[in-house]
Amino acid sequence: xxxxxxxxxxxxxxxxxxxxxxxxxxxxxxxxxxxxxxxxxxxxxxxxxxxxxxxxxxxxxxxxxxxxxxxxxxxxxxxxxxxxxxxxxxxxxxxxxxxxxxxxxxxxxxxx
Amino acid sequence: xxxxxxxxxxxxxxxxxxxxxxxxxxxxxxxxxxxxxxxxxxxxxxxxxxxxxxxxxxxxxxxxxxxxxxxxxxxxxxxxxxxxxxxxxxxxxxxxxxxxxxxxxxxxxx
Numbered sequence: 001x002x003x004x005x006x007x008x009x010x011x012x013x014x015x016x017x018x019x020x021x022x023x024x025x026x027x028x029x030x031x032x033x034x035x036x037x038x039x040x041x042x043x044x045x046x047x048x049x050x051x052x053x054x055x056x057x058x059x060x061x062x063x064x065x066x067x068x069x070x071x072x073x074x075x076x077x078x079x080x081x082x083x084x085x086x087x088x089x090x091x092x093x094x095x096x097x098x099x100x101x102x103x104x105x106x107x108x109x110x111x112x
Numbered sequence: 113x114x115x116x117x118x119x120x121x122x123x124x125x126x127x128x129x130x131x132x133x134x135x136x137x138x139x140x141x142x143x144x145x146x147x148x149x150x151x152x153x154x155x156x157x158x159x160x161x162x163x164x165x166x167x168x169x170x171x172x173x174x175x176x177x178x179x180x181x182x183x184x185x186x187x188x189x190x191x192x193x194x195x196x197x198x199x200x201x202x203x204x205x206x207x208x209x210x211x212x213x214x215x216x217x218x219x220x221x222x
Binding site (some may be wrong): 004034043061096097098100102105 | 116145147151153154155156157159160162167168170186192202204206209210211213215216218
């Protein structure tokens with residue numbers, strides 16, 4: 001069965017500092033991997049996705065993620081965070097008829 | 113961006129009642145999925161419809177059922193509501209290798 005672990009429930013980062021959110025997955029085949037962001041009371045917005053090819057993927061809002069098969073990881077990074085980045089971030093694996101399997105999320109807090 | 117509209121945005125139901133949630137899209141994508149997101153948790157896959165047939169289901173009991181219509185709009189029906197059904201219900205339209213999510217319906221069961 002596929003699963004996703006986001007080890008950090010909360011992360012606090014100062015505005016302008018760099019960010020890395022961790023994601024580890026378990027999947028039987030080559031994974032389709034996603035990062036979504038959710039603002040309070042809102043739906044999910046796709047930041048980026050990995051299907052194949054270059055293991056470093058670029059997304060919207062200055063985010064990037066690196067797929068590391070040997071570590072079963074797909075960590076999300078941003079070189080300099082803005083106050084508007086404060087939100088809940090979800091890593092997900094899968095797709096197709098089995099749907100997406102999401103992690104429990106990481107709550108990002110931005111300090112001024 | 114593909115617009116996905118869910119209705120209603122909020123509702124309150126009593127335990128044992130039935131509820132119908134709705135989802136529509138401006139696009140012609142023919143795959144729709146439903147997810148349940150409990151407070152403080154990630155979304156959980158309920159089921160998926162493709163061309164009006166259910167073609168995938170997560171670990172949810174049969175009292176969770178759905179429909180997809182020829183215009184690709186969709187319904188999620190939940191019978192015999194339980195307190196634990198209180199959650200945000202998200203609809204997603206799939207296409208172009210990605211899923212577009214609606215804003216969700218917040219269901220409270222009292």
